[in-house]
Amino acid sequence: MSAPDPQNQPTKPITKADVVFTIATPRQRILSWELNGASWAPPMTIAQYVGRETALSETALSADGGTTYYVLHPKDDPETIVSACEVTAKRALVVRDAGDVEEVTAYAIASVFTNPVFRELGMASFMLRQVQQAVDGKGAEFGALYSDIGREYYTRLGWKDFRSPQVLLALADGLVLPKLSAGGGDGVKFLTADEVASLCVEDTALVQKRFATAAVSSNSNNDNARSKHITFLPTQEQMAWHFTRDAYVCKTLLGREVINRGAKTEDGSAWIYWDHDLREKKLKVLRIVTREELEADKEKTKAAIKKLLFAALSEAKDWGLPKVLLWEPNADVVDIATEFWSELGPNLSVTFEEREDGSIPSLRWKGGESLEGVVWEMNDYYAWC
Numbered sequence: 001m002s003a004p005d006p007q008n009q010p011t012k013p014i015t016k017a018d019v020v021f022t023i024a025t026p027r028q029r030i031l032s033w034e035l036n037g038a039s040w041a042p043p044m045t046i047a048q049y050v051g052r053e054t055a056l057s058e059t060a061l062s063a064d065g066g067t068t069y070y071v072l073h074p075k076d077d078p079e080t081i082v083s084a085c086e087v088t089a090k091r092a093l094v095v096r097d098a099g100d101v102e103e104v105t106a107y108a109i110a111s112v113f114t115n116p117v118f119r120e121l122g123m124a125s126f127m128l129r130q131v132q133q134a135v136d137g138k139g140a141e142f143g144a145l146y147s148d149i150g151r152e153y154y155t156r157l158g159w160k161d162f163r164s165p166q167v168l169l170a171l172a173d174g175l176v177l178p179k180l181s182a183g184g185g186d187g188v189k190f191l192t193a194d195e196v197a198s199l200c201v202e203d204t205a206l207v208q209k210r211f212a213t214a215a216v217s218s219n220s221n222n223d224n225a226r227s228k229h230i231t232f233l234p235t236q237e238q239m240a241w242h243f244t245r246d247a248y249v250c251k252t253l254l255g256r257e258v259i260n261r262g263a264k265t266e267d268g269s270a271w272i273y274w275d276h277d278l279r280e281k282k283l284k285v286l287r288i289v290t291r292e293e294l295e296a297d298k299e300k301t302k303a304a305i306k307k308l309l310f311a312a313l314s315e316a317k318d319w320g321l322p323k324v325l326l327w328e329p330n331a332d333v334v335d336i337a338t339e340f341w342s343e344l345g346p347n348l349s350v351t352f353e354e355r356e357d358g359s360i361p362s363l364r365w366k367g368g369e370s371l372e373g374v375v376w377e378m379n380d381y382y383a384w385c
């Protein structure tokens with residue numbers, strides 16, 4: 001006789017008093033992935049998905065306690081997962097009242113899941129409250145999560161939802177793009193994962209240096225002076241986590257290695273990184289970086305970003321991905337997207353929108369401190385997990 005399918009078991013009455021909140025054993029991690037794969041594995045099989053999650057757990061970001069895997073299980077049954085989630089420690093910056101830049105440990109919560117048998121019984125809320133206590137106890141300054149279940153649920157647990165603007169560039173079959181190769185006159189070179197790693201070291205140092213100035217200028221551009229600015233650092237460990245995920249899925253589903261992780265202008269003044277999301281069929285821009293010297297010249301900055309976005313369109317086309325997605329487009333990206341639309345339409349359509357159905361950025365401060373006046377800078381896709 002085969003084991004009963006947990007999804008087909010009747011709902012059991014269960015309360016907080018019946019469950020244990022704990023860090024998952026290796027076996028409980030696998031059980032959690034086998035369970036939550038129902039939501040997140042397709043188009044991979046559950047076994048392939050468990051393979052990806054295992055690979056992610058071994059990345060520099062997640063290994064050696066970088067990611068903590070929590071579960072709730074019935075007191076007398078450690079093999080039945082009631083709820084699960086993952087908490088990854090991340091490096092972040094804070095500027096308070098336009099003061100000095102402080103580097104802090106922050107965290108991100110992901111893969112919040114309740115076994116369908118135990119839903120609507122307050123189990124995920126109970127687990128998240130326990131997680132909040134655990135991260136506060138470790139001294140983490142603040143945490144992020146990206147809600148796929150709207151804006152209300154996490155708000156009730158003390159999280160604050162943020163705006164989620166994005167731009168989508170949709171490629172039609174007839175779209176013809178200029179050929180992009182270094183030295184070919186277009187001035188762009190594709191980047192390997194190793195090249196991105198060293199650029200991340202440089203980018204992280206640049207962000208540390210420039211963050212205070214950025215926070216002050218953002219304050220002065222805003223009538224309603226803000227008190228705290230935060231950002232997650234675009235570290236090489238963070239980017240390698242995305243690349244591991246991307247490489248695993250592309251290899252598993254298409255048998256294809258990912259070579260181009262991004263692109264940079266030939267003069268090295270700006271660069272872009274991306275992720276091939278085969279599930280959502282989008283090339284997702286993780287981050288665009290421009291050097292300070294370049295930013296002094298607005299026209300040159302725009303020209304550089306335009307080349308990088310062309311490179312992203314070209315990569316999307318090469319992989320048969322019909323859309324390029326970019327979170328939090330700045331004024332330059334908005335202008336360039338609009339130019340693309342007038343130059344390439346009707347073979348390229350451009351949509352500016354707010355995400356309401358997925359990945360709604362949310363923050364919670366240590367001890368449930370108010371988030372009134374907190375500005376989340378560089379809320380780009382790289383910080384998502």
Ligand SMILES: CC(C)(COP(=O)(O)OP(=O)(O)OC[C@H]1O[C@@H](n2cnc3c(N)ncnc32)[C@H](O)[C@@H]1OP(=O)(O)O)[C@@H](O)C(=O)NCCC(=O)NCCS
Pocket residue numbers: 039083111112113114115118119120121122123124125126146147148149150153
């Ligand atoms: C979302 C989820 C974790 C909630 O688990 P749970 O243990 O049932 O949660 P709780 O009992 O604490 O809370 C239930 C509440 O969540 C709400 N909720 C569940 N799924 C929701 C959804 N897709 N959109 C909006 N709200 C949702 C319920 O409506 C209920 O609201 P109520 O308290 O006003 O009645 C669970 O439904 C699940 O695993 N879903 C699939 C994976 C998923 O989407 N995870 C969230 C990723 S951000």
